[in-house]
Amino acid sequence: MTAFQRKPRVAREKELLEKAARYLPSGVRGATFDPEYAMVAESGHGCRIRDISGNEYIDYLMGSGPLLLGHAHPAVVEAVAKRLDKGSSYLMVNEPAIELAEAIVECVPCADKVCFNSTGSESTFFAMRMARAFTGREKILKLEGGYHGTNDYALMTTQWTREPSTYPTPVADSAGIPRAVLDQVLIAPFNDIETTGALIEQHHHELAAVILEPLQRTIPPVAGFLEGLRELCTHHDIVLIYDEVVTGFRLALGGAQEYYGVVPDLTALCKGIASGYPISVLCGRADIMDLADPRRMLKGDHVRQTGTFSGNSISCTAALATLRELRKEGFYASLFAKGRRLMDGLQRSLEAAGIVAKVTGEPAAFQPWFTDAEVIDFRSTLGADAAMNTRFTELLLQQGIVKAHEKFFVSAAHDDGAIETTLAAFESVAVQLAST
Numbered sequence: 001m002t003a004f005q006r007k008p009r010v011a012r013e014k015e016l017l018e019k020a021a022r023y024l025p026s027g028v029r030g031a032t033f034d035p036e037y038a039m040v041a042e043s044g045h046g047c048r049i050r051d052i053s054g055n056e057y058i059d060y061l062m063g064s065g066p067l068l069l070g071h072a073h074p075a076v077v078e079a080v081a082k083r084l085d086k087g088s089s090y091l092m093v094n095e096p097a098i099e100l101a102e103a104i105v106e107c108v109p110c111a112d113k114v115c116f117n118s119t120g121s122e123s124t125f126f127a128m129r130m131a132r133a134f135t136g137r138e139k140i141l142k143l144e145g146g147y148h149g150t151n152d153y154a155l156m157t158t159q160w161t162r163e164p165s166t167y168p169t170p171v172a173d174s175a176g177i178p179r180a181v182l183d184q185v186l187i188a189p190f191n192d193i194e195t196t197g198a199l200i201e202q203h204h205h206e207l208a209a210v211i212l213e214p215l216q217r218t219i220p221p222v223a224g225f226l227e228g229l230r231e232l233c234t235h236h237d238i239v240l241i242y243d244e245v246v247t248g249f250r251l252a253l254g255g256a257q258e259y260y261g262v263v264p265d266l267t268a269l270c271k272g273i274a275s276g277y278p279i280s281v282l283c284g285r286a287d288i289m290d291l292a293d294p295r296r297m298l299k300g301d302h303v304r305q306t307g308t309f310s311g312n313s314i315s316c317t318a319a320l321a322t323l324r325e326l327r328k329e330g331f332y333a334s335l336f337a338k339g340r341r342l343m344d345g346l347q348r349s350l351e352a353a354g355i356v357a358k359v360t361g362e363p364a365a366f367q368p369w370f371t372d373a374e375v376i377d378f379r380s381t382l383g384a385d386a387a388m389n390t391r392f393t394e395l396l397l398q399q400g401i402v403k404a405h406e407k408f409f410v411s412a413a414h415d416d417g418a419i420e421t422t423l424a425a426f427e428s429v430a431v432q433l434a435s436t
């Protein structure tokens with residue numbers, strides 16, 4: 001194994017980065033916003049991504065999660081290529097979309113019916129709208145630090161909030177979110193059923209839904225938390241929404257609801273399903289999902305939830321090909337074994353170097369927090385050393401390993417060679433971190 005040596009930027013990459021700075025608001029997009037490490041992606045194959053200058057990195061950013069099978073999986077490429085000359089978007093039901101809806105209902109415990117969208121933000125947005133229409137109530141309770149995308153209702157007190165407010169007051173995480181929407185959202189702490197339960201009891205008459213990531217970012221639910229929410233929501237006829245944009249198909253075929261064994265009423269799915277082709281899914285109980293039937297327009301209780309590209313045949317074809325791979329015997333056991341080696345190796349290397357850190361998550365998606373606190377909710381992450389995390393990410397990049405600022409996304413394409421290289425990098429980066 002030869003050590004990674006980053007090749008200098010070629011003229012074409014410099015030129016493209018200059019253009020990007022001129023035409024794109026941030027100029028860069030990737031593992032870091034530091035121009036020093038900016039790169040222009042050229043291609044991805046398996047667990048590796050190449051930049052225009054010919055550097056090849058082991059990729060744990062993985063498109064921010066969708067590439068459960070790795071980049072350009074041959075079965076997905078072949079299925080998509082076969083379909084391409086039939087067109088893409090018809091705004092009509094088509095064979096791949098219908099077959100995919102059936103497959104999702106077979107896999108996901110809460111799913112009786114399915115609506116297709118293009119992004120995770122759309123599906124969480126429509127889930128909340130469905131819940132409001134179904135219950136006739138307006139407010140949404142979301143959990144502090146949970147991320148549900150960029151729609152106005154979701155982008156409050158997410159992991160980017162630096163100063164949390166007192167419960168249940170939300171903090172808008174973007175300029176441009178109307179104050180009126182803030183009045184419709186209540187914030188409660190993840191993994192604290194007493195405080196969250198008391199807020200639900202107090203506001204149940206105005207609550208349409210509780211929305212959460214069952215694995216919040218990389219913080220697993222403590223015993224009883226999901227069960228407690230389920231019980232309260234059932235008792236008060238509040239719609240329980242799981243945002244499984246990350247956990248869907250990643251933790252299990254049936255997502256976090258299968259993995260943790262607590263089933264919601266509605267679920268948003270997105271990243272794991274189609275190997276990087278744009279599609280998201282809102283699925284759930286038939287009595288709620290039926291509100292999306294346009295024939296209800298005359299009755300006046302129809303929930304409009306449609307999009308130009310919803311159910312496009314190419315994304316649905318990619319999803320069907322992906323699901324065929326995920327359903328193969330041993331897929332999740334193998335994915336989790338890879339992730340477990342990486343997670344354990346990272347924790348071991350940090351400890352051996354004397355760095356105080358907690359690696360949290362599940363083997364298929366995890367991250368280190370540079371803190372001595374027990375990481376159980378958003379507030380317990382606020383004391384983590386963010387500068388050390390940035391340095392960790394950059395040192396890994398220098399060793400030819402790309403990760404998101406937060407998570408490592410593990411895929412089936414991370415082979416033994418890539419894992420060995422990563423484990424060796426963890427050891428040397430931990431030593432470097434300890435000496436700075």
Ligand SMILES: Cc1ncc(COP(=O)(O)O)c(C=O)c1O
Nearest residue numbers: 119120121147148149243245246
């Ligand atoms: C848990 C979760 N929900 C929703 C979203 C939003 O998905 P999208 O970026 O496709 O709109 C994300 C994106 O990272 C996410 O992680």
